[in-house]
Amino acid sequence: MYTTIIIFVELIPKIMLVQFHFENFKCFKDETKLSLVASNHIKDNVDNVIKTDNINLLKSVVIYGPNASGKTKLLNAFQFMRLMVERSTNNAVDRGFSIDNFRLSTESKESPSFFEVVFILDEIQYRYGFELTKKNILSEWLYKKEKKEKELFYREGKVIEYDSSELKRVKSLVEEDMIREDSLLLTVLAQFNDQLSQKIVKWFHHVNLLSADGSNVQSYTLDKLSTPMKQKIVRLMKDADFSINDFVRHPINRDEIQTLHTVYDENKLRVDETPFMLEDESNGTIHFLSLTAPILDTLDRGKILMIDELDSGLHHDLIVALLKLFHSEETNPHNAQLIFNTQNTNLLSSDLFRKDQIYFVSKNRYGEASLTSAADFMLRPGANLQKKYLEGRFGAVPYLKNMNKSFTSKKEEDNENRD
Structure with missing residues (x-):
């Protein structure tokens, strides 16, 4: 007589970020895109790239910029989108959303905000997003791409178009008027046990977001x-x-x-x-x-990790060692991704990154933040990126030439008072 032994192996889903796209949020007035798509024109640091059948993605992205430029706000934008997906149905009726629009322009202060994410889930690419005001969801959409992109649903106001073969519960929810104007359709579908919607909501859970003060991760x-x-x-x-x-x-x-x-x-x-x-x-x-538990969880389960101010209190060599954990196939077998901001410019001269992994955030004189990739600049091979960044070639550095005038003016004022 034989005994059958059943071994349950937990399959780790493939959950990768392709692109995050938003507009009119905090200090970002205009369209902003953070892409993790690897450039086909950059051939160095091949270990930093995740190769899939349809698209090559970056294992890490680093974001530079001066203080108050918008580095943290960029991560806040994704955090807001995730909270909306998770909790939009929890809003009290007519209470509205705590969305913080760009407030330094009369043009955008009352304009809608836009959020969209492109991601891979179980080897299928999805594109999900929404547009909203402080009170209502104006539009919402979900697309699926295997060979060609296919619309799963598109919502504009109260009008919802949907693929009934993919989303079977939408019809009854619409007929019973279960979709409030201040709730996301994706969130409602997930609550009513639509499997695909639940998987997408869970994808957002697989993004570990760490704040600069560590208050949300130490415990x-x-x-x-x-x-x-x-x-x-x-x-x-x-x-x-x-x-x-x-x-x-x-x-x-x-x-x-x-x-x-x-x-x-x-x-x-x-x-x-x-x-x-x-x-x-x-x-x-x-x-x-x-950082240890979120890093281990991210690497063990192939998640996405976003860290605000990774370098806070850490030695340069230690940061380099952490980055190598993500870039190595041995320590990152499930293709986890890391997105972080830092002030450590020494990383730019360490040959750790490809140009398409480096982003710069800067603000113009009107307080509008913008995001630019180093790959958008014409640079010769082997260029010293740290030197060029510190020289202000990429923007994203503070303008401090007038700082001494504050002290000079004070000295002149004191002399006048003594006279």
Whole structure:
């Protein structure tokens, strides 16, 4: 007699970002596109490219720009779109949306905002987006592309066109007037168990978004210290040379985490370990610890990771090592993608990136932010990108030549007062 053993293998879905496109959000007045499509004209750093049957995508994108240029707002735009997809049906009737339009122009202050994302889910490319005001969804669309692009639904006001063979629940929802003007059709379909819509909403969940202060991720990492991921976190901290042997719960306050460090005797021989409170560690140590669980989760499951100010408190070499984790097929077998902003210009001279992986954010005199790819500039092979960036060749640097006038004027004013 034979015993049948069934082994369940969890399949990791292919979930990649192709392009994010938005308009009239915070400091971005005009159309803005962040593309992760790899240029066919750039041949270097082939390991940084994900090759698929139809399109080649970038494993990482870095965004540069001066303070208050819009680097964080760019990530906020995606965060807003994700929150709308997840929670649009939670809005109280007539309460409206907390959308922050570009407010420095009479032209855009009351104009609608636009959001669209192109992504790959289980080897199929989708394009989903919507246009909205502070009160209503003006339009919404979903397209599917295998060989040719096919419309799954298009909504304009109360009029909805849809493919009934792909979306079977739309008809009954429309007939029963279940689609509110302030709710996304995609969100409603997902709540009524439409499988494709649920998968697309879940795609947005697979984007890990980390804020600059780490407030939304430190607790996530600390929670993971009570799971099997702890071993990987400890290993990553050791490999990053933080001299932390382990993490333990405080013996009295079990909600607090302590770090264990080695104690040596007079002969520099290891004799014991001693605990430190987490707040006794440096800001860089705590920042890196906060990143470990999201990074491991992203690499293990082929997700998308967006980080605001990756370089905060971290050494240049450590950032380089983290980027290499994403660019290597060995450590990134599921084609995870990383999008981050930074002020570390040394990365531009480290041969880590192709030109199409580098973006610059800058603002004009009217407060309008714009996003430009380094691939849009005519550059000779081997050009020193760090030098050219610091020289202002790409824009996206602060104008500081008049800064000394503030002190000069004050000095002149003081002299006049003494006279």
